[in-house]
Amino acid sequence: MQNKTCFLLSYIKYGDSDAVLHCFSKDSGYETFFVKGIYSAKNKKKAYLFPLHQITVTLNAKKNASAMPLVTKIEGGMLSYDHEDVKTNTILFFCI
Template identity: 45%
Template sequence: MNSQNGFLLSYIKYGENDAVLHCFTEEDGFQSYFLKGIYAKRNKKKALLLPLSKFNFSLNPLKGNGIQTISKFELVKSNDIYMDIKCNSVVFFISDFLNQNLKHENKNPTIFFCLEEFIDELEHQNYQSHLVFLIKILKIQGVAPLLNEGNFLDPETGTFSQELTHQLFSEDISTIWKAILYAENPYVIKVHSTFRKDFLDSVLVYYHYHITDFKTPTSLEVIQQIFE
């Protein structure tokens, strides 16, 4: 039996009482685990199955080519982010984003630490932390824009130019990109509400250009409405 720390990204009910959990783990990256009996009437732990909860999983040895079964799991740290509607919408958006776009990611301590940092920002009610987190993931993946003297970010080439190349990447939006890319601690940067929707849209456009098979989170519309 071995143990594993990981963030829950999503889960689906399997049969009457069981579930399959999709997680991003510290040691093995994206993993799926089988959890027996979580929906049994007397099992109170089903209330712990919240997106981006950090768990320690005890795993039974893998038999054959199936997925590993969880023998028990414990919440590593409890927090109150799920009681705040804005934090909650950010959590669901990022867990949705990671669940769809990290499925082939192996062990990556930098992404794991980045997730811990992001959760910490949410605990301090930084409602814009998802905007910075998405840029940080681009940097980790090695596809963030290259900084130069241009005023307009070209999302296709990943460079800044002197002319507008995409309607979403105005000088204002491009300036926000530069500020986050330059900053030693980008989480302190505040994106004005006037630009928040267009900035998030611009980030997703950039992902479509640079991340193979990128999928827009299905919860995008919800988070855009919450922050209007």
């Protein structure tokens, strides 16, 4: 198990309840993760899927080097700013 703190850049819904996350972390740069069941009716974690939101993901150990890392746990991170405007969020994201 490996924990990573990163910023969510975008996401793509995959199937009925899964998603592919495009994130940027300070240590590794641009990364892509796969999340199972994020869009299921009982899952309350889909609120974390907001662009430029800091999230902490727990990854499963890679069995296959070419496979996309699977997220086993997702948590919201601490926000250092509280602006709802997308333009302001973008400016603050690249300036901080």
